[in-house]
Amino acid sequence: MIEIINLHKSLDGVEVLRGVNLDIPGAKTTAIIGSSGTGKSVLLKHIIGLLKPDSGTIIVDGVDTSELNGREWNELRKDKFGMLFQEGALFDSMNVFENVAFFLEQHTKLSKEEIAHKVGEKLELVGLPNVEHKMPSELSGGMKRRVALARAIIASPHIVLFDEPTVGLDPIICASIIDLIKQTQEQLGITFVMVTHNILAGFSIAQKIAMLHEGRIIESGTAEEMRNCENPIVQNFIKNIEFG
Numbered sequence: 663m664i665e666i667i668n669l670h671k672s673l674d675g676v677e678v679l680r681g682v683n684l685d686i687p688g689a690k691t692t693a694i695i696g697s698s699g700t701g702k703s704v705l706l707k708h709i710i711g712l713l714k715p716d717s718g719t720i721i722v723d724g725v726d727t728s729e730l731n732g733r734e735w736n737e738l739r740k741d742k743f744g745m746l747f748q749e750g751a752l753f754d755s756m757n758v759f760e761n762v763a764f765f766l767e768q769h770t771k772l773s774k775e776e777i778a779h780k781v782g783e784k785l786e787l788v789g790l791p792n793v794e795h796k797m798p799s800e801l802s803g804g805m806k807r808r809v810a811l812a813r814a815i816i817a818s819p820h821i822v823l824f825d826e827p828t829v830g831l832d833p834i835i836c837a838s839i840i841d842l843i844k845q846t847q848e849q850l851g852i853t854f855v856m857v858t859h860n861i862l863a864g865f866s867i868a869q870k871i872a873m874l875h876e877g878r879i880i881e882s883g884t885a886e887e888m889r890n891c892e893n894p895i896v897q898n899f900i901k902n903i904e905f906g
């Protein structure tokens with residue numbers, strides 16, 4: 663579904679991505695793991711076209727994105743992607759309904775009734791019926807993430823990107839959000855890409871896990887393969903998180 667080929671990117675004179683190669687399979691969840699500051703969010707921003715590579719390309723569903731101009735990228739983004747940003751940022755001045763409906767109101771000509779129906783359906787899917795009129799400030803951290811997920815999937819995207827979907831949540835809420843992401847992927851059957859340094863989250867829901875380290879993907883595979891791989895950097899990372 664997404665093919666990242668030899669992606670290089672420097673920011674402020676620092677080479678953050680140094681030749682990233684990664685295949686992201688369709689209709690599955692892929693987790694990108696790695697320590698803080700290694701460039702996971704930067705990589706995600708390239709996948710969704712918010713940053714442009716210095717060199718290398720990203721192929722999204724057969725489209726070579728290095729050939730797209732700004733307008734074409736906007737179309738591709740609207741057509742294919744949903745995104746849940748780090749901390750799941752909601753628009754604070756809008757209630758839950760308005761947050762989830764935002765994309766449909768901006769970019770489609772659906773009637774008020776159709777929008778209301780879709781918003782209701784997605785809120786139900788994320789386990790939050792009857793909260794349409796609440797403001798973000800009235801929601802718990804876990805509820806905000808659920809609303810952000812409903813917003814990310816409102817336009818039936820083919821690909822949803824998650825940047826640290828569980829960061830800052832207590833372990834129990836964290837587990838429930840991980841379950842929700844897993845269930846949602848299974849129900850929708852679409853491609854999820856999740857960036858996380860929460861290895862437990864990655865390992866429990868992703869069919870493919872890739873570790874970013876010093877600007878490159880150093881290993882990728884199933885949870886089982888990652889646990890058994892002999893790369894000391896991967897092993898250290900896993901141990902530090904599980905026992906650290």
Ligand SMILES: Nc1ncnc2c1ncn2[C@@H]1O[C@H](COP(=O)(O)OP(=O)(O)OP(=O)(O)O)[C@@H](O)[C@H]1O
Binds near residue numbers: 702
């Ligand atoms: N817009 C930017 N301008 C300059 N430098 C940036 C920019 N965005 C990120 N960086 C730098 O790129 C590096 C990678 O940042 P990134 O946010 O991708 O890390 P990360 O792996 O997502 O970390 P975390 O797990 O803490 O979210 C960091 O050194 C950061 O300072």
Ligand SMILES: [Mg+2]
Binds near residue numbers: 702826
């Ligand atoms: Mg990040």
